[in-house]
Amino acid sequence: MRYAILSDVHGNVESLVQALSRTRSDDVIVCLGDVVGYGPNPNEVVAILRDRARHAVLGNHDLAALEGFGVEHFNEAARAAIQWTQEVLDQPARAWLNLLPYELRFPEFLLVHGAPVAYFEYILDKQDAAAAFDRTDAPIIFVGHTHIAQYWTRDADGAIGHKHMQGGGSLEMHTDRRYIVDVGSVGQPRDLNPQASFVLYEPSLRRIEWLRYDYSIEEVQRKMRAAGLPRYLVDRLSRGR
Ligand code: ZN
Numbered sequence: 001m002r003y004a005i006l007s008d009v010h011g012n013v014e015s016l017v018q019a020l021s022r023t024r025s026d027d028v029i030v031c032l033g034d035v036v037g038y039g040p041n042p043n044e045v046v047a048i049l050r051d052r053a054r055h056a057v058l059g060n061h062d063l064a065a066l067e068g069f070g071v072e073h074f075n076e077a078a079r080a081a082i083q084w085t086q087e088v089l090d091q092p093a094r095a096w097l098n099l100l101p102y103e104l105r106f107p108e109f110l111l112v113h114g115a116p117v118a119y120f121e122y123i124l125d126k127q128d129a130a131a132a133f134d135r136t137d138a139p140i141i142f143v144g145h146t147h148i149a150q151y152w153t154r155d156a157d158g159a160i161g162h163k164h165m166q167g168g169g170s171l172e173m174h175t176d177r178r179y180i181v182d183v184g185s186v187g188q189p190r191d192l193n194p195q196a197s198f199v200l201y202e203p204s205l206r207r208i209e210w211l212r213y214d215y216s217i218e219e220v221q222r223k224m225r226a227a228g229l230p231r232y233l234v235d236r237l238s239r240g241r
Pocket of ligand 1: 008010034097145147
């Protein structure tokens with residue numbers, strides 16, 4: 001069995017379709033939240049993931065779109081995008097988002113949007129990673145939220161390691177280490193590579209691969225302009241930050 005784990009699609013249907021075209025029909029599709037917000041096609045993205053994703057958890061932008069949760073912490077552009085998303089989000093999309101859990105636990109791994117227990121915290125440095133490892137006993141923790149493709153390790157004596165996966169690449173996991181796997185973002189990468197990111201996970205090989213791939217950024221930007229979404233959000237897609 002192989003998993004394709006995607007996060008932070010943010011209403012970017014062009015990139016989602018490209019990501020799924022790189023999966024096999026028997027891959028288990030997993031979504032780590034922030035399905036909507038920022039991008040111009042929230043309903044289309046929800047419709048595809050409702051159909052294709054076997055497992056999905058809730059992101060902070062999903063919750064903000066549903067009930068305004070946390071928008072006071074958003075910057076002006078993010079808030080404007082959420083307001084637009086709230087206006088266009090249809091009833092079937094709301095109903096699906098409303099039922100997403102904050103976490104899903106499997107024997108070998110945990111799925112959360114940002115971090116274990118504190119679901120919308122960011123894991124950005126070794127201290128954050130150590131705290132996250134302490135809050136769960138899951139051997140592998142899959143996260144998104146930062147829009148940065150990277151991973152963290154903790155070995156038997158507690159030492160924390162870290163690596164960015166800005167150009168993609170793979171990881172062979174050791175049984176005596178734990179891992180936090182940040183899958184990066186399908187819809188709005190922020191690690192200075194505008195190529196989108198998701199991971200393939202093969203449990204039998206203990207192997208993770210980060211795929212970085214192209215999609216039509218110009219088409220998404222054209223739609224965002226037509227929808228009147230903030231210029232800052234349009235521009236950052238081509239810069240990847
Ligand atoms: Zn996000």
